Amino acid sequence: xxxxxxxxxxxxxxxxxxxxxxxxxxxxxxxxxxxxxxxxxxxxxxxxxxxxxxxxxxxxxxxxxxxxxxxxxxxxxxxxxxxxxxxxxxxxxxxxxxxxxxxxxxxxxxxxxxxxxxxxxxxxxxxxxxxxxxxxxxxxxxxxxxxxxxxxxxxxxxxxxxxxxxxxxxxxxxxxxxxxxxxxxxxxxxxxxxxxxxxxxxxxxxxxxxxxxxxxxxxxxxxxxxxxxxxxxxxxxxxxxxxxxxxxxxxxxxxxxxxxxxxxxxxxxxxxxxxxxxxxxxxxxxxxxxxxxxxxxxxxxxxxxxxxxxxxxxxxxxxxxxxxxxxxxxxxxxxxxxxxxxxxxxxxxxxxxxxxxxxxxxxxxxxxxxxxxxxxxxxxxxxxxxxx
Ligand code: ADP
Ligand code: 3PG
Ligand code: MG
Numbered sequence: 001x002x003x004x005x006x007x008x009x010x011x012x013x014x015x016x017x018x019x020x021x022x023x024x025x026x027x028x029x030x031x032x033x034x035x036x037x038x039x040x041x042x043x044x045x046x047x048x049x050x051x052x053x054x055x056x057x058x059x060x061x062x063x064x065x066x067x068x069x070x071x072x073x074x075x076x077x078x079x080x081x082x083x084x085x086x087x088x089x090x091x092x093x094x095x096x097x098x099x100x101x102x103x104x105x106x107x108x109x110x111x112x113x114x115x116x117x118x119x120x121x122x123x124x125x126x127x128x129x130x131x132x133x134x135x136x137x138x139x140x141x142x143x144x145x146x147x148x149x150x151x152x153x154x155x156x157x158x159x160x161x162x163x164x165x166x167x168x169x170x171x172x173x174x175x176x177x178x179x180x181x182x183x184x185x186x187x188x189x190x191x192x193x194x195x196x197x198x199x200x201x202x203x204x205x206x207x208x209x210x211x212x213x214x215x216x217x218x219x220x221x222x223x224x225x226x227x228x229x230x231x232x233x234x235x236x237x238x239x240x241x242x243x244x245x246x247x248x249x250x251x252x253x254x255x256x257x258x259x260x261x262x263x264x265x266x267x268x269x270x271x272x273x274x275x276x277x278x279x280x281x282x283x284x285x286x287x288x289x290x291x292x293x294x295x296x297x298x299x300x301x302x303x304x305x306x307x308x309x310x311x312x313x314x315x316x317x318x319x320x321x322x323x324x325x326x327x328x329x330x331x332x333x334x335x336x337x338x339x340x341x342x343x344x345x346x347x348x349x350x351x352x353x354x355x356x357x358x359x360x361x362x363x364x365x366x367x368x369x370x371x372x373x374x375x376x377x378x379x380x381x382x383x384x385x386x387x388x
Contacts, residue, residue, distance in 0.1 A: 002387040003167035015046045016138025020147035021057035021075045042144045042168035052106035054137040056114040064121025076113045088112040095133040123154050131158035144168025147366035149381030160384025167385045177362035181341045186306035194219025195312025198242045203375035209253040216258045216298050218290045218314030236287040262291030289315030290325035302332035311344040334359035343370030
């Protein structure tokens with residue numbers, strides 16, 4: 001995919017950057033600043049070209065009105081620390097009169113962060129009016145919000161119809177990595193899919209399973225596939241409305257799907273688990289992880305792979321007792337000598353918690369975005385950046 005690169009952009013006095021600074025907050029504290037760090041190279045590159053930089057982002061999902069708990073204030077502070085610079089911050093509506101005044105005061109090299117774009121109800125409606133107001137904050141638009149390029153919003157999509165638009169360094173890196181994975185020819189190509197929602201993963205399975213030799217399934221997603229195969233899963237988390245979808249996929253890609261052969265079950269998530277053969281799940285039990293035999297089998301397949309994509313934890317990994325399957329897969333992906341890519345907030349967090357992030361080819365900052373990109377579609381936030 002050929003994107004209009006930032007290096008070909010004219011040097012301008014004022015550049016408008018869409019970043020994805022949607023970080024997890026806990027009582028106003030930033031729990032993980034990965035996305036803020038990932039946005040630094042583009043901001044630095046623009047500053048070193050003498051531009052003043054206006055940065056914009058969403059945070060969480062406020063419903064088109066100001067919510068104090070979802071202000072980007074704490075992000076502005078962290079951005080200041082990381083850039084070693086006093087980042088200006090315009091609190092409230094992103095295109096308010098005071099935001100406009102702040103923009104007017106900017107000097108070369110200054111950075112201003114606008115407040116949460118989703119405080120304005122027009123943002124998620126891809127509203128051209130909001131896009132036009134935002135467009136006054138830059139001579140060029142730089143798309144660096146990889147995690148949000150699957151959204152057709154005013155700041156990710158409509159704006160690209162107004163300002164000359166370029167891919168930021170993060171978007172460029174993400175697109176290169178996912179293109180390399182998706183368009184590679186090396187086999188075996190192995191897909192590992194876990195997590196919770198089958199609806200989010202169907203498109204990827206349909207697109208990638210055609211070329212993947214093995215599709216390793218786990219997590220709550222695995223429960224749905226097991227149930228579809230007629231295995232009693234007790235009180236496990238599963239999507240019983242999606243059994244036909246799961247059956248259809250297994251039929252279409254026969255012989256490629258691997259489901260757990262043993263699992264860890266528990267009666268309550270506060271109680272310890274037990275490993276059992278997959279046919280032996282009690283009616284009052286829940287499957288919360290893949291078992292040791294499945295871990296070993298999946299590990300062997302992953303170690304022999306030349307390309308791997310992993311999305312979604314293999315169990316309820318937030319509880320240490322049920323994290324073993326996810327950790328085993330994380331380790332196997334880290335040890336795999338092939339090209340490895342991990343997408344998804346929870347999978348990336350599990351990898352980071354094990355200190356393995358540096359040992360995979362690429363960790364995407366986008367969850368939904370990486371999945372939708374790998375469906376092979378041109379996403380709304382990317383469309384306007386394509387070299388014609
Ligand atoms: P990602 O963020 O990596 O894309 P998802 O958001 O799809 O992953 O799913 C992550 C969630 O799935 C986690 O909260 C995890 O606890 C949950 N999960 C995985 N396996 C199970 C299971 N067997 N039972 C209940 N929850 C599970
Ligand atoms: C994400 O966290 O996946 C992105 O920031 C997009 O957020 P959204 O799902 O609320 O659009
Ligand atoms: Mg998640």
